[in-house]
Structure formats: C-alpha cells, structure tokens
Amino acid sequence: MRSLGLVSVAIFSFILITSGEAKINPVLIACGRNSSVTIAGKTWISDSSMQNFTVSSQGIAASTLALSENSSYFDLYRTARIFTVPANYTINVVAGSYFLRLHFSPFTFLNFSANESSFEVTSNNVKLVSRFSPSGELNRRNSYLQNEGKSSNVTYLVKEYVLTVESSELSVAFVPASGSFVFVNAIEVISVMTDLFNQSATEVASGTTKNSLSELNGFNLETMYRLNVGGPEITPSQDADLMRDWKTDSDYMFLANAASPVFNSSNISYSNPNNSFIAPLLVYESARTMSNNEVALKRFNMSWKFLVDTDFDYLIRLHFCEFNYNMSRQRIFRIYINNRTASNNFDVIARAGGDNKAYHEDYLDSLSSQTNTIWVQLGPETAAGALVTDAILNGLEIFKLSRNGNLARPIEKSGATAGDSENKSSKSKILWAATGSGIAAITILSAFSSMFFCVYYRRKADPVKDPSPNWRPLVHYNPISSIMDVKQPRTLANPNGSNSLSRLGKRFSILEIRTATQNFDESLVIGVGGFGKVYKGKIDSGAPVAIKRANSHSEQGLNEFETEIDMLSKLRHRHLVAIIGFCDEHDEMILVYEYMANGTLRNHLFGGDLPALSWKQRIDICIGAARGLHYLHTGLERSIIHRDVKTTNILLDENFEAKVADFGLSKTGPSLEHTHVSTAVKGSFGYLDPEYYRRQQLTEKSDVYSFGVVLFEVVCARPVINPTLPKEQINLAEWAIHCQRQGLLEQIVDPRLKGKFRPESLKKYAEIAEKCLADEGKKRPTMGEVLCSLENVLLLERLAEVDVDPTIPAEAHGKVDEAENED
C-alpha cells in the first residue's frame, strides 16, 4: 500500500491526455537495413531513410545470414545497428501514449560480439534499462526457465513500454557502457488509446478497488508478460493495430498437470463493446480450467509464476470469458496474487454479464526488494456452493509501473557490466542463440520422452488411456554446458570427452536404420509422439529394437541431442531400459533402445485383456523396479531422482523382468551439502508426492512416495485416479491408505488374486506401501529399505508356494501363472 502511494505520486504528475486524442500511424523502424522490408503486411522502414524520425549518429549497419526461426520477425532480426557512441532516435509524434518496442536478437558482426554489448536506454525522461546486455538478459531468462524445469529457449527479446509523451517528440536515447557498444535490431512506436489502461483496479494488499488507473494523468509501464492462456501464440499480425504478441503460457505454469486447456467455438463478444482494443477476441477463445475436476478433494490451485524485477509495482490484468457454463453461480473461484486473495467468489458470468463475453479484471500489487517473482493462482472457492469446483483463465498480462521516472531493473552486481559478468559458457550460448533456430534439440528429447512409453504398448492390446494425459516437460541437465560454441566443428565429438559415445553403444549409419525399419515403414510404427515416430526394428542379429526418430530438426539441435545421449549413456543397469545406439547421420536424430516385449506394467494390471500376473510375479516386478530406482538414487556420484515413477514407466521384457524407463529425463539429486533440489513440480497426478507438491522441494523420497502408489496399484489393479468411483475411492493412494488403516485392504485387492496369496506376505507388502506414502518425506523409507522389505515379502510368499505345492520349483512361476489363468 505504502509503495503504491508512491507510484501514484509519481504518475499523477503527468498531464491528462484527454479523449479525442490524435492517432499517428505506427512508425516501424528496421535498424541497420538499407531498404524497407514488409512483414505480414506491415512495412518496416530502413533507419537510414529517416522518414518521420531522425537518428543522431550513423553507427554501423550490421547483418547476419543466420535466421531466428522461432520468430515471425526473423527477417527483421538479420540486421541491427551498432553504436559505439551515444545515439538518439527521435520520432515525431503528437502528445499521447505510445507503445515503444525495442527488438534485440543478438548476433556477432565483425569483431562486435553481441554478448559484449552493454548500454543504457532512456526515453524522454524515463530510464528504460541500465547496464543492459541483450545477451545477458536472454541468459538470465533462459537459466530461470531451465531452473523451473522448462525446456523453452528464448533467442530474442522484445522490450515493450507504454510511455506517455507530452511533447511532439519521442526520443529513444542509447548510451553504450564505457568500452562497450549498443546493439538494436528494430524499434516500433505505436499509438495507444489511453483507455487501454483507463480501467479500475483492485489493490491486492488492501483489497480496495482503485480508479487509480483512470486517475493516472499519464503513466509509464513496461510489459513484462502477455499470455494467451491455454492457446497458441497470437502473433502481432493477428492483433490488428496494436501489434501485440500474446505468448503461450506453458512456460510459466507452476504445475502443468493442474490445468488443462479448453477451447471455445461459439461467438464471443466484448462484455463492454468499447473495450475491443483491450485484447483481440482470439485471446478469449482458449483458456485453462482445473484438471481432475472429479477428484473429491480438489486441494490445489492452477498456478503461474513469473520472474519480474524487485521493488516495483505491477499491474496484473487477467482476461476471462466463460464458455463452458451459461449461468452465474456455476463456476465460482478464488484468485490469489502473491499468496494473497485478490478476489473471492469470482463468478465470470456475473461480472461479464453473460457467457461468451470477453471480460478483464485489473489488480495492483507491489513487490518488495526481497521478491522477484509474481504468482498468480486460481483455486477452489469452497464456501460458495457453486455447481463445480473449478476455475478458468483465458489471458494474462503483467505490467511494471515506473517509479520516480525509472523502469530499469537495479544493477545486480555493482562493478561488472552485464557483458563481462557473463561467463564463458553464456558467451557460447548466445552465439548459438544468435545463429537462429536451435530450439529444436531442446524439445526433441522431450518428444522422445513423450514417445517413450508408447513404444512399449503392445500393439494388439487395447491402448489404455493414461489417467494423467499431461506430459511433464523435460528437465534438462545443465543447460549452459549443453550449448557449445557454434564455431566449433560440427561433429559429435563431445566436449566432455568421447568416451561417453563409446558407452552409448553403436553409432548406426542411416542405411542400417533404414534397413532395420524397412525404410521407416508405417506398418512398423509402434508409437507416435508430437515430434516423431517410434518404430519396431531389427538390427544386426535380428534382435528387435525400438527406434525413435525425431521429425525435423535443425543442425543446431545436434549439440543438445548429443548432451542428452551423454546423460543416457551414464545409466547402465539391469533394471533400467538400455540405449543400444544412436544415429546422427544426415542430421538425423535417432535413438535405438532395447525392445521391451511385454510392454508396460500397467497394461498387465488392468484395462486390457492380458492374462493376470500372479502375486509372485507382481512382487518380482516390484523388486526389479525398486532395484532400478535404488541404483538411480545411490549408484552414481550424484543421485538421480526419477520424478515420474508410475506403472507406465515400468516396462517388462520377454521374461517379465522389470526395467524402469524415462530415467534419462530425470533430475540430478541434491549435492551433499543440500538436502533437496528446489524445482517446479513435475510428475503425474495420483503419483505425486504431496510434500513435493507443497514445498517444491525434490528429494529421492518423492520417488519413494510414487513407488508406494505403484505398490498399491499393483495389488489393487485399478487406475490411481478413477473419477467414476464414489468420491472417497477416486484417489487410490487415499483410498488404499484408508482401507489399510481399517485393516480392510484385502477387500480391495485385485479379485483375480483372491486366494492366491499368503495373507502374511500381503500384510508385509501393504505395510511397506503405507510407509512409502508417509506424508513427510523423512518418515518414508529409502529405496534400499523398500527393496529389502520387498525381498522379505518374496521370501514369505515362496514359503507359501512350498506349502501349497512343494512340487513346483520357485523358478517356474511362469508356468504357475498359465495354470492359474486357465481357470
């Protein structure tokens, strides 16, 4: 509240720009280009043309052949202007509010290495950035995203400001840091209706509604985020006059599983027809709602988390449109901003005046010098008595408000310029980024991950729908070291030494792969993921293998591909699915895995027509999986936390020996001096460690929890989340613990096991499972302890077998099963 007061003082000192404002045509400037360029119907004029603007210094026109493929502006990003002395762009305008967008897509030109660029920008009297290094900023964002477990890679920046201009000139002054230079690709100036921010807003701290924004006699903002929640990116060319870019939101979701996208097909209109410039209707056509609507206790929020700057005030604008319900009091929820209630009893229909109405709500919040994140959370409103416990969000924007004429983030480390505070690896990273695309490889392994389990479904078996359809994004190992300097010769020689390659097994030629898959014959496809296909193939000796081929990719991707291979190559264990080799010829990215003839454990538990596994087989499989996990946790110098232990990630070979899959995509555990890894929550609903969920702290014990759920799933043979059951039974972990505590577990045991197990072994087994599910991680056993106890269970059961039929040797359990299944 206190700081908001300050803001108001600062902003109130400007002059009100009343309606009837004059509107100027957008000024779109392509820097360092010698002629204009048209992109999506808009013409960007060369900065040497000086139409409607002047540039005070000639600077150096820089260009590159590389493409920044992930931007619709890639053509614009092939040129830039470099200034080694202070320089001004002065644009002729009429007094009013303007979007000022500065585009930075760094590349190296002659001896100007963009990552050494560092400068300050001031517009009229507002400081926009100080000691700013486009490359440094890209690195900062990327390492933040990587830390959050997101795989996205940002290769260009658009800094957007909303500035109030009182005179007829908007000046953009660039001042290089001493010994450094300015680097800028493009500048846009677009007039903004003052009404864009002429809206009332709720101050989160006080809960009071302020007309503050309408009272602001002028304002200066920086756009921090602008997201089309649940939908695809809306590009500037889809946002008419204002040319805004609405990014996808998944990189900012705290728990991707908690919210699912929904889409609308009926006609949407603006709740207030005068507000059509607030956001294009496209924003309201997609949304996210809470996943697992049916779970009895929906004790979670949909959450988004944003990296911002400390010590500023923020305007958070949420966009809503209800299109799943058509009456008020059907979906009512609560909105939190930075852990505080921003609105309760939020009923979109009541506020917007109907369904299919585009509506937005503004909030104001201040960040102290301790906080550099903004959390936006939407969750259940339990007391409201709504029809459903659910929430919806369609779009989100976060704007930073200037303080005392300043929008620049305070310089974090005094003394060092952004340029020289970046380390060597970040230098190589930015060179890499500058050459364009490169995103491919980062995402490709996530594609592999998604495809991984598909491979193992037996084609003839009914594919069972996974109850947790949301794939977790991958967590990648050290993002920085995975990116090599593009100047290095492009070979698969790994910087970490070539021995990782030899451990990887064979490097296949593309010819061999083509032969193995009959030239990628469609009939051999056993799995399809977003990024490519998985084939069953025959290599060399004729032993079947699973071959995963990434669709299309850039040459840049090879490096990251290689780093992932390097990780996979370190993991060798009888109970982990092994990689046999790879193929990198002709820019292919292909991984060859051992083929797991019996598919996923889950397929053998329920939902298909496969014969039931015997009790002893189930124990054996659990022991195998426990061994694999125990190895991940303890077998290497740094432990590896799997993070997605579930029955679809436990695969069975032709002898029903269990192997854990998807392990190369896990997270390195805490080093000795730390007890946990802080990370965004990943995993699958129903298996997720509640402590991890609550505290975002990852330890090996999170895997132990998930394994406990697997143990119950194995004995009960039902989905971990089954919304069709009565409320208290929906979540297997909750229900099984309940029954276990009442001593009633036998009642929910797979009926096909009835009378075919020893009660003592089941009792012991259930005790272990229960311990794994202890609420607090430290009360759970280690995987080693779990393994040991499971071996005891097996011993008890073997004794039983001898009791029942001493003529059957323990090893012949396969036969026993067949006999069992015939009756």
Ligand SMILES: *[C@@H]1O[C@H](CO)[C@@H](O)[C@H](O)[C@H]1NC(C)=O
């Ligand atoms: C949702 O988030 C808020 C704020 O962080 C928190 O107080 C609340 O307990 C959360 N609700 C649930 C159901 O987890």
